[in-house]
Amino acid sequence: MSNTMRSRFNSTVVDLLGDDPLTVVVLAAIGASGFSAETRRTFGGRIIDVGIREQAMIGVAGGLALEGLRPIVMSYTPFIVERPFEQIKLSLTHQGVHATLVSIGGSWDAAGEGRTHQAPEDVALISTLPSWTVHVPGTPHEAEQAIRTSHWSGQSHYIRLTDDSNAQSFEGELGKVATLRRGSDSAPTVLAVGPVATDVLEATTGMDATVLYTTVPRPIDANGLRAAVVGTDIVIVEPYLAGTSVAEVAAAVADTPTRIRAVGITNPEMQHYGNPRELRAAHGLDAVGIRRALESGRTQVAF
Amino acid sequence: MRHTAHHHDTQELVPYGYDDLNRFLSMMSGDEKHSEASTSTLDVIWTLYDKVLKVDPLNPQDPNRDRFYLSKGHGPMAYYAVLAAKGFIAPSILSAFASAESPLGHHPDRRRIPGVEISSGSLGHGLGLGVGAALAIGLARSQGRVFVLMGDGELEEGSNHEAIAIAGRFGIGRLTAIVIDNQSATHGWPGGIEQRFAVEGWLTDVVDGRDHVSIAKAVSVSHPEMPLAVVARVGGHQ
Incomplete structure (x- = not known):
């Protein structure tokens, strides 16, 4: 295979x-x-x-x-x-x-x-x-x-598609938001999109956070997302331009008071070379970078 | 969804002749900036629909029909006039040209107008689509041919030259490009437009774009293993 x-x-x-x-x-x-x-x-x-x-x-x-x-x-x-x-x-x-x-x-x-x-x-x-x-x-x-x-x-x-890959498949039904980890009722929700999920799980280890997963950011599974989000903070972690899916997520949870933050690539002109893992880290999208963004409360793009 | 409101009317409208086209053109106003672009294509479109294309307004989706792609979507009044004359649309809708109530825009819309095969307007899209359609018709072993009408100005778009190259390499015999040359290209075509096609493996010809007999003869030659390009000159040439 x-x-x-x-x-x-x-x-x-x-x-x-x-x-x-x-x-x-x-x-x-x-x-x-x-x-x-x-x-x-x-x-x-x-x-x-x-x-x-x-x-x-x-x-x-x-x-x-x-x-x-x-x-x-x-x-x-x-x-x-x-x-x-x-x-x-x-x-x-x-x-x-x-x-x-x-x-x-x-x-x-x-x-x-x-x-x-x-x-x-x-x-x-x-x-x-x-x-x-x-x-x-x-x-x-x-x-x-x-x-x-x-x-x-x-x-x-x-x-x-990418050569990058999660350690395992997390998806249940294609297009449906899956819950990978459940936090407390006041915990932030971290939505991992595609191949960043393994690093999001590592980044949130020991944190009180709900971790969700999707491979279809557009159109997003609005019902599944609404049902899975408990607290008021949502952080979207995407392996491309930061903030790309904010509008989709905002529309899905429009009936609840929510703060949405975005983690992704903010500097496409980084001109940083090396291997893929090193470039990903330079964009702050490995587990260390994602953890840093979550702990600081400062994400690359805030809406 | 295709616009079919006038389909019933079409059976009562056929046939009109070339002499009716000026009357149909005069019913449309509001796109004067493209009037030259529109009238430059009139004789070629008329000749294709009158003498060459195997199309039927009562069976516009016949898989064995010929496909006409107006790639040069600017100034489609001539196209609309011919479609009306040939029974695809009712002449009565021409007077509402480009109004909010009309399916007839300043650029043709395949999803609003019966018989229109592609929506066009932005230059340089029709030939690539035509290559794909011709390949598909070949795969289906259908009888249809694809005729793409372009302009000498439109040829400035680089996308055309990608399509010209692959059509020649693939030897797509069911594809014909007709280039209306009214000398509107910004920097001209030294050596002749036809050379741009010939070098890529197309059979080529140059005709008077107002001469119906010459146009029909040129686009009807047999070219089973190579695409055909016909340059139709209109105005400005000595």
Whole structure:
């Protein structure tokens, strides 16, 4: 069984190509080597590599979708969200057609490559478009669930994969808020999104805190969140731009007096290299950094 | 949801001729800034719908139909006039052009107008969509062809050149691009627009964009293993 989100993407997509004749994969060079020559022969023209042409990648996916196919598109985060953003807006959403967009690289996988290969603004950008569901799986298993569910839904989904991974899968039902640890009635609630959950649990060890988990920050499971939040303080810990999900969470708990704080990336122009773990720590999103933010009461963004 | 309120009317409206188009155009006002863009496309769109495209207003979703993509969405009055003449929309709705009550905006909307295949306006989107649609039609082994109408100014958008390159590499024979050349590109196209396509493996031709016979002949040539680009010159050329 594959043990990274990226390899799980490949095995899952090959399954979908076999199960569903309407499945078509669109790539822009990146990821093409993940499909064997035999797979390419088997599925003929349904694995389309347009070369390093990301606007065409999304445009072609839009044309395929206009004809009733179900495109799965994959590339590195900045090249699938930022570079062809107008194509996502107009060649997919505005046409009223759908695709599953899958990014790889997350926020810190490309630590050595630096800013050009990082797009922690991705979820915020996608969230400006109507009707997109955003998945931030925390493990390869959760990634597979997200890919399969998204594909068969016939709707627009953005799935954010990373080499990072939680120590275990925490998700119960896809899209539902899960409770990982229960604090007292006055304890703050820490909502961990995707692959930061293991570090959030470590960061809150010994603290009086309720820890929740989701892999679908948009649309968030509002009923589940309302039911799980007990106190008045909510801290969202996300592995991308700080504050991205504040509006979603605020809307979910709008009927209760709540203070929402956000922990995430605040300086995408950090220009800090090294390995992914070191870059994550530099962003303050390892267990030490998250603990520091929780104890200080100062989070990167306060609303 | 597609706008179908006038579907019943269309059966009573067909046919109108080329001579009716000016009357239909005169019913639409409020987008004068795009009037040149609109009239530059008139003869090509008319010829396609009158002589070339296999489309049926009574069966607009026929999987074997030809697809016409107005990528150059600016100034769609000519498009609307032809759609009215060919029975996709009722001529009576033209006079409400771009009003709050009308499905007809300054840029065409596929979700509001029967027969409109893509929503366009922002330049440089149609050809990429056309490549995808043509690939899909091929996978489905359907009969349809895809015709994408572009402009020489629109070609300045880099996204077109991504699509031109891959369409040539993939040898997409069911794809045709028609480029209206009214010399509106900011910096021109030294060597000719057609060369931009030819170098990527397209069959190319250049015609008078007002000559219906030439247009129909050029877009009807057989090109089973390579895409076709036809440059239709209108005005300004010596």
